[in-house]
Each structure stands twice: as structure tokens, then as C-alpha cells.
Amino acid sequence: MTTRRAIVVGAGLSGLMAARTLVDRGWHVTVLDKGRGVGGRMATRRITAPDGRTAILDHGAQFFTVRDARFATLVNEWSSAGVVREWCRGFDGDDGHPRYVATNGMTALTKHLATGMDVLTSKLVFAVKPGIETRWTVVIDDGSEIDADAVVMTCPLPQSYSLTVTAGVELPSELLLTDYDRTIGLLAVLDGPTNIAAPGGLQNPDSVFSWIGDNAAKGISPVPAVTFHANPEWSAAHWDDDADTGSALLTAAAAAYIGDATIVASEYKKWRFATPKRLWPEPCFATADDTLVFAGDAFAGPKVEGAVLSGMAAGVVVAGG
Ligand SMILES: Cc1cc2nc3c(=O)[nH]c(=O)nc-3n(C[C@H](O)[C@H](O)[C@H](O)COP(=O)(O)OP(=O)(O)OC[C@H]3O[C@@H](n4cnc5c(N)ncnc54)[C@H](O)[C@@H]3O)c2cc1C
Known part of the structure; x- marks a missing residue:
């Protein structure tokens, strides 16, 4: 055959x-x-700060949960291979449900899946x-x-x-x-730690952000680096802002979460097709x-x-x- x-x-x-x-x-x-590269919305960025330090930031998906038994079997395999690990069991207290991350940033999981495959x-x-x-x-x-x-x-x-x-x-x-919500993100490298409490994630903390993730607390970045995702409403309202304007607005909104640190390098990123609405x-x-x-x-x-x-x-x- x-x-x-x-x-x-x-x-x-x-x-x-x-x-x-x-x-x-x-x-x-x-x-x-x-x-x-591979990964799509499983995206991890490396940003080099002016002092030469390189930060690692998850730019799309931040963590994942497991409900389906078939998916649980896969996650166990990936975990045994060292590709994924549990980050925490909730961001505002322990709700008992594991949140998993890829050990070296989310793209690493897709690189693992692509190994040995014919991927162009x-x-x-x-x-x-x-x-x-x-x-x-x-x-x-x-x-x-x-x-x-x-x-x-x-x-x-x-x-x-x-x-x-x-x-x-x-x-x-x-x-x-089928339409998709948009997400605008700010990837920020800091010169010191944030004031985000352990385990390092904030969901819907205010009227601008749907997610703030401390990539150092998460264990993927050797230097302080934060992923800020604007919520769908803010992202839609500011989609046509030029990058300098949008970045300045998000930087101002981010100030409340970075303590005494200063942003020493940043990237402004847009996901047109972030989340399907239906x-x-x-x-x-x-x-x-x-x-x-x-x-x-x-x-x-x-x-x-x-x-x-x-x-x-x-x-x-x-x-x-
Ligand atoms: C900002 C953000 C935060 C998220 N946070 C989470 C989270 O915390 N937890 C969670 O579980 N999920 C999260 N998600 C959702 C999760 O990332 C997605 O559900 C998942 O990665 C989608 O995978 P996919 O393969 O369906 O699509 P994609 O990853 O989008 O893959 C589609 C691929 O198609 C390629 N492509 C498109 N057009 C062409 C073309 N013409 N030719 C060739 N290739 C093409 C693209 O380059 C892309 O690689 C988040 C998503 C975003 C954007």
C-alpha cells in the first residue's frame, strides 16, 4: 500500500x-x-537589555490547565520528559487545580512536539x-x-x-x-524585581490588563521581566494607536505593578487573532x-x-x- x-x-x-x-x-x-519558528500563539521572546542581560518572556499563552483525560495523559508524558512542570495551583490562593508551564518558555513545548517531524x-x-x-x-x-x-x-x-x-x-x-478578540501586549525587562506577590501572576487586576505575568517568578527568565496583556476591550479601543502611543499608555498603566524597578527594555506586541469569540x-x-x-x-x-x-x-x- x-x-x-x-x-x-x-x-x-x-x-x-x-x-x-x-x-x-x-x-x-x-x-x-x-x-x-514553530509555536504560533505558544510564543516565547528573548529580549536583551542595554546591560547585555537576556530576559525570557512568554508572549502568547502563559500557562495551561488540564481537564480532559487524554490531555492529562499527554501532560504526564511531557512532565516525565521535563518539558512541562507545574507552576502553581492558583494566582489568588490555592484552588487545588495545577497550572502548568513549559519549562523553558511555552515555545519549548511546541519545539518538543516538532522534533523528528517534517516541519517547514x-x-x-x-x-x-x-x-x-x-x-x-x-x-x-x-x-x-x-x-x-x-x-x-x-x-x-x-x-x-x-x-x-x-x-x-x-x-x-x-x-x-468566527471572530477573534485581539490582545495588545507589553513585554518589559526590569532592572529589579516586581512587587507582584508569589506565584507571580495577576488575572484581570484592573480595567486595562487581563493578565500580568512575572516571568522570573514563573522560573523562565533569569532577569526580572513582565508580560502585560491588555484586555479585549482595551485592545480593541487602542488597536489603531501607533506603537509609541500604545506603548506609552501601557507603560504608564504598568507602573503600579513594578515596584521601585524601572523598565530598561520593552516590546509592544499585537495579536490580531488572540481568542476565538465563539x-x-x-x-x-x-x-x-x-x-x-x-x-x-x-x-x-x-x-x-x-x-x-x-x-x-x-x-x-x-x-x-
Ligand atoms: C495573548 C494570548 C494569551 C493566551 N494565554 C493563554 C493561557 O494562558 N492559557 C491557555 O491555555 N491558552 C492561552 N492562549 C490561547 C492559546 O495560545 C491558543 O489557544 C493556542 O496556542 C492555539 O493554538 P492553534 O494551533 O490552534 O493556533 P496557533 O497557535 O495560532 O497556530 C496557527 C499557526 O498557523 C500559522 N499560519 C497562519 N496563516 C498561515 C499561512 N497562510 N501559511 C502558513 N502558516 C500559517 C501561524 O503562523 C501559526 O503558527 C493565549 C493566546 C494569546 C494570543
């Missing part, structure tokens, strides 16, 4: 889990991502169209085309949709209309012949766990069980 070939678009959690699921079932899989980065997919000799042809920005028996799309849905307009398949309008009721969406499947955190939940479960579900659908 000839090996079947799948292309997975997106090397975030859902794409990598779809790919691994298919490889485990004997498929030949290539994962394509437009980014310079800096590959912007332009279109997915019906193939001549195979079911699908995937068109890449460098002019190359790859034929595949199946394609798994794991970009945020508006992006996946625009790439598959050429596929000639009908998609439900509710799926296409979830599709199934863990993925497959077209009639199960060869074009849409997955991602808009399906099984707008979190790390949801992205993982959706990717696994997509792989199972394509492989036929």
Missing part, C-alpha cells in the same frame, strides 16, 4: 498534534508555517486547490506546490478560510464568521470526503488544551479512525 500524504498548515499546537496523530497512523506528513517554517501558504493527480495541491509563497491526499488547516479561522476559497468546498457560514460545537470540521479538515482552538476550546484536542481529532478524522 502506498503511504498517504498529508499537509498540515500551521505549526502551532493543533497543527503539530494533528501531524503527530497522522504520523502515528503511518501517514507521511509535512507541516508548513509562515513563522520563522517561513513557508506562507497561499492557497489550497483541488489537485490534478492527488486530491489537493497546496500553493506556497515561494512558488512551489505540494500535492497531498489530505490537508489539515489550523490557522485562525478567517485565515484558513481565505486560503481555501480556491478549494471549491462549501463551508458553514457560522464557521466563516466555539464550533465539534472538535474539528471536515468536508464531505474527510480530506480537508479545519482544526484549532476555535473548535475544542480557546486554550492550550482545546488546541491540542482539536488537532488530535483532526488527525483521527483524516486517518479514518
Whole structure:
């Protein structure tokens, strides 16, 4: 029997889990991502301060929780491999539920998942169209085309949709209309510790921020460094601010949380597709012949766990069980 070939678009959690699921079932899989590295919203930044010190900051997902038994099994494996560890059991007291982080920053988990896989980065997919000799042809920005028996799309849905307009398949309008909240972030390196109490995270502390995370307290940064995420309302209201204006506003709002320290280096970051506003009721969406499947955190939940479960579900659908 000839090996079947799948292309997975997106090397975030859902794409990598779809790919691994298919490889485990004997498929030949290539994962394509437009980014310079893997991870998508599992993003970790390194910022070098003027004195030469390098801070490490999680820029997208900050930690994750576990509810599903299949996900718990995976997390146990990752934990045994030293890739993830428990950070704490709550940020405002102990609620008994573990919050996990990747040991060296969240991107490290996706790098672990990509190990041994055929993953091509800096590959912007332009279109997915019906193939001549195979079911699908995937068109890449460098002019190359790859034929595949199946394609798994794991970009945020508006992006996946625009790439598959050429596929000639009908998609439900509710799926296409899925919108996402935006997040504007400030990544700040400090010259001294913050005044954020252990374990180092604040959720919805005021009318600007949805999250403030002390990356040194979390154990990933050797120097004081804080991730500030503005909430969806603030992010939408200030989306069109120029970077200098937005950064100055967030820096002023951040002052209350950094004690006597000074921000010595910072980056202002925007996530256009941060969090899906509405979830599709199934863990993925497959077209009639199960060869074009849409997955991602808009399906099984707008979190790390949801992205993982959706990717696994997509792989199972394509492989036929
Ligand atoms: C600011 C922020 C904070 C968050 N905090 C948490 C948290 O604390 N806990 C939690 O559980 N979750 C959190 N999340 C959510 C979590 O990060 C996501 O649910 C999860 O990472 C989504 O994974 P995914 O694979 O579905 O999508 P993504 O990670 O977005 O992956 C999609 C990939 O597709 C690629 N792509 C897009 N278009 C193309 C193209 N044309 N060609 C090739 N590649 C393309 C992208 O580069 C990207 O790598 C947060 C998200 C954000 C943005």
C-alpha cells in the first residue's frame, strides 16, 4: 500500500498534534508555517537589555490547565520528559487545580512536539486547490506546490478560510464568521524585581490588563521581566494607536505593578487573532470526503488544551479512525 500524504498548515499546537496523530497512523506528513519558528500563539521572546542581560518572556499563552483525560495523559508524558512542570495551583490562593508551564518558555513545548517531524517554517501558504493527480495541491509563497491526499488547516479561522476559497468546498457560514478578540501586549525587562506577590501572576487586576505575568517568578527568565496583556476591550479601543502611543499608555498603566524597578527594555506586541469569540460545537470540521479538515482552538476550546484536542481529532478524522 502506498503511504498517504498529508499537509498540515500551521505549526502551532493543533497543527503539530494533528501531524503527530497522522504520523502515528503511518501517514507521511509535512507541516508548513509562515513563522520563522514553530509555536504560533505558544510564543516565547528573548529580549536583551542595554546591560547585555537576556530576559525570557512568554508572549502568547502563559500557562495551561488540564481537564480532559487524554490531555492529562499527554501532560504526564511531557512532565516525565521535563518539558512541562507545574507552576502553581492558583494566582489568588490555592484552588487545588495545577497550572502548568513549559519549562523553558511555552515555545519549548511546541519545539518538543516538532522534533523528528517534517516541519517547514517561513513557508506562507497561499492557497489550497483541488489537485490534478492527488486530491489537493497546496500553493506556497515561494512558488512551489505540494500535492497531498489530505490537508489539515489550523490557522485562525478567517485565515484558513481565505486560503481555501480556491478549494471549491462549501463551508458553514457560522464557521466563516468566527471572530477573534485581539490582545495588545507589553513585554518589559526590569532592572529589579516586581512587587507582584508569589506565584507571580495577576488575572484581570484592573480595567486595562487581563493578565500580568512575572516571568522570573514563573522560573523562565533569569532577569526580572513582565508580560502585560491588555484586555479585549482595551485592545480593541487602542488597536489603531501607533506603537509609541500604545506603548506609552501601557507603560504608564504598568507602573503600579513594578515596584521601585524601572523598565530598561520593552516590546509592544499585537495579536490580531488572540481568542476565538465563539466555539464550533465539534472538535474539528471536515468536508464531505474527510480530506480537508479545519482544526484549532476555535473548535475544542480557546486554550492550550482545546488546541491540542482539536488537532488530535483532526488527525483521527483524516486517518479514518
Ligand atoms: C495573548 C494570548 C494569551 C493566551 N494565554 C493563554 C493561557 O494562558 N492559557 C491557555 O491555555 N491558552 C492561552 N492562549 C490561547 C492559546 O495560545 C491558543 O489557544 C493556542 O496556542 C492555539 O493554538 P492553534 O494551533 O490552534 O493556533 P496557533 O497557535 O495560532 O497556530 C496557527 C499557526 O498557523 C500559522 N499560519 C497562519 N496563516 C498561515 C499561512 N497562510 N501559511 C502558513 N502558516 C500559517 C501561524 O503562523 C501559526 O503558527 C493565549 C493566546 C494569546 C494570543
